[in-house]
Amino acid sequence: MTQTLLDQLREMTVVVADTGDIQAIEKFKPRDATTNPSLITAAAQMPQYQGIVDETLQTAKADAGPDASTQAIVNLAFKRLAVAFGRKILEIIPGRVSTEVDARLSYDTEGTLATARDLIAQYETAGISRERILIKIASTWEGIKAAEILEKEGIHCNLTLLFGLHQAIACAEAGITLISPFVGRILDWYKKDTGRESYPPAEDPGVLSVTEIFNYYKKFGYTTEVMGASFRNTDELQELAGCDLLTISPKLLSQLDQVTAELPRKLSAETAQGLDIEKISVDKATFDKMHAEDRMASEKLAEGIQGFTKALESLESLLADRLSQLDGNEVVSHAAEDIFRAYDLDGDGFITREEWMGADAVFDALDIDHDGKITPEEMGAGLGAAFRWAKI
DSSP, X not given: OOOBHHHHHHHHSEEEEEOSOHHHHHHHOOSEEEXXXXXXXXXXXXXXXXXXXXXXXXXXXXXXXXXXXXXXXXXXXXXXXXXXXXXXXXXXXXXXXXXXXXXXXXXXXXXXXXXXXXXXXXXXHTTOOGGGEEEEEEOSHHHHHHHHHHHHTTOOEEEEEEOSHHHHHHHHHTTOSEEEEBHHHHHHHHHHHHOOSOOOGGGOHHHHHHHHHHHHHHHTTOOOEEEEBOOSSHHHHHHTTTSSEEEEOHHHHHHHTTOBOOOOOOOOHHHHHTSOOOOOOOOHHHHHHHHHHOHHHHHHHHHHHHHHHHHHHHHHHHHHXXXXXXXXXXXXXXXXXXXXXXXXXXXXXXXXXXXXXXXXXXXXXXXXXXXXXXXXXXXXHHTHHHHHGGGO
């Protein structure tokens, strides 16, 4: 019997689950998994995970002390919640979990270092080796420099929000373990900029970007792994078969698992080594120059940091509401409305995928009718569990 596309993809590429939903991870059995604030926000609102949230909040409150502000408690709880979900995920998968540094520290090397070391300390206190953790950091120059230091300390990093070759080269020269170029978001930018509605799979700008990075790394023998991320469809995944890793939402994993057809390898180290590619050395001046000249990378990096920051602030708002409820207070939550207004950038009454800027897996879950837009009703339905907490 012909294998599914997912089965064949697993034979040439490491499949990573782009979700914080432990049940989805159990279903698709990826080697690695990745999380971020918007994924944790979605998972934390599922009834089966409320015990993890409540325990984390109560412990954070006790450890923060009687005079601690709600914001201080919530901030401590967020970092611990990320580790709590990471620990649960590591009970299921054989490989590594990526845990994200606060996006608000993206241009703060020292702050990133302190947070990363704290996250690793939490895992190691729980008996989990740092070899199973990837610290997820935005691919700013400051983030790359922090990751370079962390790698020398044996703390492995996943550089995310990567859109340009200059970012990829800087990561490789810094000895970073893994990078996550964002395929779908690159496609989004080009569609909006050019007015085109679609691209053939082999001409998809996001696919071409990851292919260029993969070939560059393999041509010059860099050990940094390439993990394509943020996919819009299964065509993009098929065009990148052979990439080191691909992080895929449950929706697309399911689609790949339902199709039986031949899946040819598109990327290989052997092919890359025979290509004529110019080697580029990237110092800060070169990085800044190339970044300024790459309008897409500049805009998408800034938007991505903004999006991850909003996701974190949304999670903190929900955690603050839940903390108040645990203290016995009646809470009328306006979180859904607040989150909606934060993401509806042009105020037209719905959130597009580009406005969302958070995790694609969460957008897919909230976009109930799959029309590419989230309405207020869909937002309320998708976040409903958060507002049932007070009644449980």
